[in-house]
Amino acid sequence: MSKPLSERYQQALRTLESIDQAQVFRFYEQLNDQQRDQLLTQVENIDWPEVARLVETHVKRTPALNLPKNVQPAPYYPCQPTSELKPRYQQARSLGEQLIREGKVAAFIVAGGQGTRLGWDGPKGTFPATPIRKLSLFGCFAEYLIALNIRFGVSIPWYVMTSLVNDADTRAFFAAQNYFGLNRQDVFIFPQAMMPAMDMATAKVLLADRDSLALSPNGHGGSLKALHTSGALKDMAQRGIEQISYVQVDNPIVRVVDPLFLGLHALDSAQMSSKMLPKCEPFEKLGNFCLINGQVTVIEYSNLPQELAVQRLDNGDLRFRAGSIALHAIRVDFVRKLNEAPGGFALPFNRAEKKVPFVDLQTGEMVSPQKPNAIKLETFVFDALPMAQTSIIYETSRDDEFAPIKNATAPGAVDSPATSTAMQIDRARTWLRQAGVEVADDAVVEIKATTALYPEDLRQVKLPKSIGPGEIVLL
Numbered sequence: 089m090s091k092p093l094s095e096r097y098q099q100a101l102r103t104l105e106s107i108d109q110a111q112v113f114r115f116y117e118q119l120n121d122q123q124r125d126q127l128l129t130q131v132e133n134i135d136w137p138e139v140a141r142l143v144e145t146h147v148k149r150t151p152a153l154n155l156p157k158n159v160q161p162a163p164y165y166p167c168q169p170t171s172e173l174k175p176r177y178q179q180a181r182s183l184g185e186q187l188i189r190e191g192k193v194a195a196f197i198v199a200g201g202q203g204t205r206l207g208w209d210g211p212k213g214t215f216p217a218t219p220i221r222k223l224s225l226f227g228c229f230a231e232y233l234i235a236l237n238i239r240f241g242v243s244i245p246w247y248v249m250t251s252l253v254n255d256a257d258t259r260a261f262f263a264a265q266n267y268f269g270l271n272r273q274d275v276f277i278f279p280q281a282m283m284p285a286m287d288m289a290t291a292k293v294l295l296a297d298r299d300s301l302a303l304s305p306n307g308h309g310g311s312l313k314a315l316h317t318s319g320a321l322k323d324m325a326q327r328g329i330e331q332i333s334y335v336q337v338d339n340p341i342v343r344v345v346d347p348l349f350l351g352l353h354a355l356d357s358a359q360m361s362s363k364m365l366p367k368c369e370p371f372e373k374l375g376n377f378c379l380i381n382g383q384v385t386v387i388e389y390s391n392l393p394q395e396l397a398v399q400r401l402d403n404g405d406l407r408f409r410a411g412s413i414a415l416h417a418i419r420v421d422f423v424r425k426l427n428e429a430p431g432g433f434a435l436p437f438n439r440a441e442k443k444v445p446f447v448d449l450q451t452g453e454m455v456s457p458q459k460p461n462a463i464k465l466e467t468f469v470f471d472a473l474p475m476a477q478t479s480i481i482y483e484t485s486r487d488d489e490f491a492p493i494k495n496a497t498a499p500g501a502v503d504s505p506a507t508s509t510a511m512q513i514d515r516a517r518t519w520l521r522q523a524g525v526e527v528a529d530d531a532v533v534e535i536k537a538t539t540a541l542y543p544e545d546l547r548q549v550k551l552p553k554s555i556g557p558g559e560i561v562l563l
């Protein structure tokens with residue numbers, strides 16, 4: 089039996105009064121029971137002592153950035169192995185393939201974000217991403233997994249993290265798509281935790297409605313806790329999963345599970361590893377892989393001192409060259425240890441000033457602010473990297489693996505559906521040309537993951553001799 093509303097209300101009120109946040113119950117008396125239940129459920133799911141602490145450290149003031157003096161660039165495995173590294177790469181690829189074949193690898197997509205920049209009406213994973221079929225982002229990842237499942241004779245379990253803002257819609261989409269033909273029992277969807285937004289001037293938690301807190305997901309760093317609280321880690325243990333392949337929802341050409349990367353990570357007994365891209369300019373908006381006291385650490389592009397960002401090596405390469413694209417290999421027992429540590433674990437929170445619509449407590453009217461009025465707090469998954477004893481970085485190729493969809497298409501917009509589509513088509517044309525097909529520069533080509541995961545897979549495929557100007561070809 090759940091507790092009566094009045095009891096829940098009294099308990100929640102005591103907690104909120106003790107931290108001076110009882111204004112969230114301003115309209116409680118006017119709500120019906122269903123609305124009261126909704127508001128109380130939201131309140132009960134927030135870690136209020138943590139909120140109270142963060143109000144002091146991150147809302148009432150901006151925390152100082154203490155960058156240590158001895159920041160070094162982090163070493164990485166190059167995309168193409170040197171002759172010395174070739175045997176290691178071969179060994180790594182075999183090991184990665186073996187881990188997949190033995191059912192020890194899970195795919196993990198973090199899809200709890202709000203996707204505000206894209207402005208798509210629905211979970212970002214439902215966005216039609218490919219050039220010809222307009223396959224959704226979730227559809228792209230599912231197809232990649234299906235291709236791997238066929239290749240390795242397995243059914244790779246797929247964990248999808250959502251949040252309150254898109255959980256129901258995501259589940260409905262998967263159901264409507266019949267789980268893309270994957271085994272239903274191998275898809276595990278779970279929500280991450282939420283964090284209330286606070287007024288910048290008063291540090292008070294805002295209401296999104298009379299019966300609702302202004303909540304947003306607590307950042308992709310929340311995934312490391314949510315894996316534990318949702319039971320996903322337990323499910324992984326039961327399945328004998330050892331490694332998690334962590335990817336974001338916004339990149340349709342990502343290698344959802346990459347045997348070479350996983351193998352390099354496993355060979356070095358790393359707990360949490362990353363893929364990187366060489367930055368194309370010193371201030372490209374990618375986090376920088378650095379070494380601080382010997383630990384791999386990501387320093388955000390806005391926090392890397394300018395004099396370091398522009399430094400170059402003798403060969404002209406940027407000294408801080410390795411940019412983070414949020415692809416990680418993570419050992420299951422690393423995530424478990426973090427969660428089971430006495431007193432738990434905490435990733436640092438980051439403060440962002442945002443425009444958050446809210447209910448005016450005096451008038452009860454909705455206000456849509458024209459400038460940032462609120463503080464949102466998020467944790468980032470890469471902040472777990474320094475907690476790993478060993479962490480490797482592997483360089484991937486931009487053309488082959490990075491066509492993100494972040495922003496709405498607009499003149500000059502980067503990382504948009506238009507730029508992603510162009511990159512997907514470019515990649516497909518390049519792969520076909522490598523396979524000996526003549527392809528016109530304006531041909532539109534899409535290659536399914538089930539047709540080829542790598543350019544060399546096209547050798548097994550019946551291909552046209554040429555693809556003429558303006559032709560549209562799906563392979």
Ligand code: UTP
Pocket residue numbers: 198199200201202203204205206212249251280304305306307308310335336337338466494
């Ligand atoms: P982004 O930093 O691009 O944020 O997330 P976003 O919320 O999706 O988009 P904007 O900033 O509102 O436009 C990078 C990845 O991390 C996931 C996103 O779903 C995306 O895959 N993410 C982000 C979460 O899973 N939870 C979060 O709280 C934040």
